[in-house]
Amino acid sequence: xxxxxxxxxxxxxxxxxxxxxxxxxxxxxxxxxxxxxxxxxxxxxxxxxxxxxxxxxxxxxxxxxxxxxxxxxxxxxxxxxxxxxxxxxxxxxxxxxxxxxxxxxxxxxxxxxxxxxxxxxxxxxxxxxxxxxxxxxxxxxxxxxxxxxxxxxxxxxxxxxxxxxxxxxxxxxxxxxxxxxxxxxxxxxxxxxxxxxxxxxxxxxx
Numbered sequence: 452x453x454x455x456x457x458x459x460x461x462x463x464x465x466x467x468x469x470x471x472x473x474x475x476x477x478x479x480x481x482x483x484x485x486x487x488x489x490x491x492x493x494x495x496x497x498x499x500x501x502x503x504x505x506x507x508x509x510x511x512x513x514x515x516x517x518x519x520x521x522x523x524x525x526x527x528x529x530x531x532x533x534x535x536x537x538x539x540x541x542x543x544x545x546x547x548x549x550x551x552x553x554x555x556x557x558x559x560x561x562x563x564x565x566x567x568x569x570x571x572x573x574x575x576x577x578x579x580x581x582x583x584x585x586x587x588x589x590x591x592x593x594x595x596x597x598x599x600x601x602x603x604x605x606x607x608x609x610x611x612x613x614x615x616x617x618x619x620x621x622x623x624x625x626x627x628x629x630x631x632x633x634x635x636x637x638x639x640x641x642x643x644x645x646x647x648x649x650x651x652x653x654x655x656x657x
Contacts, residue, residue, distance in 0.1 A: 477510065480653045485646035487519065493653050494533040495635040502635055504599035506655035511637070513611060513651055516589040520644030521580045523564075524589060525572035528598075528605070528628050529636035536638050537570035542626030546577040550618040568629060572640065579620040581613045581641075588649065589613045591622075598634035605634050 481500050483491045493511075495502035502509060516524060527536040544564040549556045561577040581589050591611030598605050605628040613620055628634055639651060 475657045478506070478655045478657065480655055482650055482652045485516070485649050485651075488646045490638050490640045491646060491651050492533055492636060492638040493651075494529075496532065500653065501655060502598060502637070502653075503633070506657060507597045508656040509595045509598065510654040510656060511593040511595070511639075511651055512654070513589055513591045513593075514649060516581065516649035516651075517587060517647045518581050518583060518641045518644055519647040520641070521582050522641040522643035523574045523580055524576055524611070524639065524646075525574055525642050526593070526637060526639050527570075527572045528634045529638070530630060530632040530634060531636075533636040533638070536572070536636070538634065539568050539570055539629040540566060540573055540626055541568055541629060542566050542573055542624055544574065544577040544622070544624045546579065546620050546622035548579065548618045548620035552617070555618075564624075566626075572638075572642065573624075573626075574642070575609050575622075575624050576611045576613055577620070577622040577624065579613050579618075579622055583647075587613075595634070595637070601631055601633060603631065604629050 481493060485491055493500050493502055528538040529536045530538060542565050545560045547558040564574040564577045566573045581587055589611050593607060593609040596606045607626060609624045611622050
């Protein structure tokens with residue numbers, strides 16, 4: 452049996468138990484690049500997008516999302532492959548921030564950004580807008596769990612940072628689409644103006 456000693460304490464080597472199986476892999480599916488885009492939509496079966504029962508978890512990443520107007524990034528889902536967006540959703544939102552001048556900090560729940568059984572587009576970044584200065588942008592990620600289930604509601608969690616307006620916020624959104632129909636399309640857009648620039652990538656997690 453293989454033994455490893457750490458600080459004179461005998462510990463079994465992992466090889467003594469056989470190989471350790473992989474916990475899963477992340478597979479790149481699609482990247483959409485904004486260029487004064489009103490919306491960025493990932494629709495299953497369209498332009499190489501996979502958003503079905505191939506994977507039980509999907510990951511969206513946001514890189515350098517820059518708006519044309521000071522605004523909030525929002526999203527919604529579809530059960531009819533993008534013909535309409537307006538699935539009933541409930542979310543919870545909170546965040547923290549710290550100003551560049553070190554003059555203010557905060558941590559709290561944002562009742563103005565959450566939704567309750569709403570079919571409207573909802574915010575991904577709590578109270579903090581993204582500004583339009585040249586260096587203002589948003590980065591982060593969104594996990595969508597088992598969107599093809601015909602039994603369960605569809606949970607999601609998001610964490611984004613929007614370094615803008617002279618402060619650094621760290622913002623969280625979690626919720627669910629209140630439907631047992633498969634979610635087969637996701638759309639992102641700003642609540643004012645366009646997505647001026649930036650990338651959103653979609654991955655499947657096996």
